[in-house]
Amino acid sequence: MLKHLSRYTFALIGLTILFGSCKKEYESIQSVDAQKIKDYIKANNITAVEDPDKTGFYYQIIPGTGTDTTKYKYTDSVLYNGVVKSLANGSTYLTTSSVANLGTLVGYTEKFTASLTIPAIRTVLTKMKRGDAVRIFLPSYLAFGKNGSGDIPSNENIDLVITTYADKNQTALDERLIQKFITDKGLTGMTRDGSGVYYSVSAAGTRPDSTTNFSTITTTYTGRLIDGTVFDSNTDVSFSLSPGSVIDGWTKTIPGKIGVGGKMRMLIPSALGYKTTGSGTISPNSILDFDIEITARKN
The missing domain is CATH 3.10.50.40 (Chitinase A; domain 3)
Structure with a gap:
């Protein structure tokens, strides 16, 4: 019995030393x-x-x-x-x-x-x-x-x-940051769409009024964040402008603004871009800066 007790005692002492040393290390x-x-x-x-x-x-x-x-x-x-x-x-x-x-x-x-x-x-x-x-x-x-x-x-x-940020909501923050970006970059000719997108048209192209939400457009475009980071760039890629097919900023802004051969720049608030979830390398709540040219169109 004494022999067994000694083994248990030594085991208990060993555990006490082990936990004690861990505690001292943590402390x-x-x-x-x-x-x-x-x-x-x-x-x-x-x-x-x-x-x-x-x-x-x-x-x-x-x-x-x-x-x-x-x-x-x-x-x-x-x-x-x-x-x-x-x-x-x-x-x-x-x-x-x-x-x-x-x-x-x-x-x-x-x-x-x-x-x-x-x-x-x-x-x-x-x-x-x-x-x-x-x-x-x-x-x-x-x-x-x-x-x-x-x-x-x-x-x-x-x-x-x-x-x-001093702003109380994302809409106000995006609006302030877009206006600051326009001022800092010296951008001219920017118009605020009713949706909140700021845009400028450098070339109207052929029959802008024929570009609608039912159109499929072939485009060359570059997408950036407003810190200058390019997150996407493509040539001769086709998109439908119907809601849900592309980001809301495109759907709400492009129709009626430019036709084939038309070029425009868009500053899109986050709510009309990738919202609070982001996408790939695009962080949540990001403002988007697009240059886009329509090279072909199907209605």
Whole structure:
């Protein structure tokens, strides 16, 4: 009996040592992360605030120019984007598109990507107002953890920059960004269609009035995001202009505007493009910039 007891006792002691060492290792990561973040904040003279729940992150709010001084509530809609950088060397690991956003209710903003939850975002947003930005200094165990993700290495402390838009809805944001794009690029002759698409016709072509939603057009086109990224380009490809066959921006804008040989440019708000889902390399809520020429038409 004594012999058996000794074996059980030694096994119990072994397990105690094992779990104790794991706990110490986990606690040491927290301690190391905390010190690195504190050292970074001090070395860069950053005025940062500690997480009110003391889970381990710090944040610095950067006031925006919005006129709304009311702070976000969980039930408010928020439009924002994010940039993930290394705290150690400033490398950018992940960024949302410069014009897309992660729009949702504040209460759901902890879902940063499909596979990453960052509750710190929700916590900090309730300290902010529309148009503000914030830097969140995240210890690795509140970010990508010991496994990392893609180019993000194991146990990497993160400098997460969240920028909110002053606009209260996507329609208003798209309108403002399109108008800014037109001004910044010095575009002339742009007309706002009733649907919200801005367009200019450089060549009307033959019988524009014969181009209808029942037409099938053969086109040469280039599609870009408003940061200049080309996401698609084709020559002599045919499309029906009937609703559901192409994006709504084409269906609502092209008919009656240009005929065969006609050329136009369209700036399409996200609701008439790929909406909140995106498509392939096109991020959700992206504004689209198209150059299009009709080379043939069938009615």
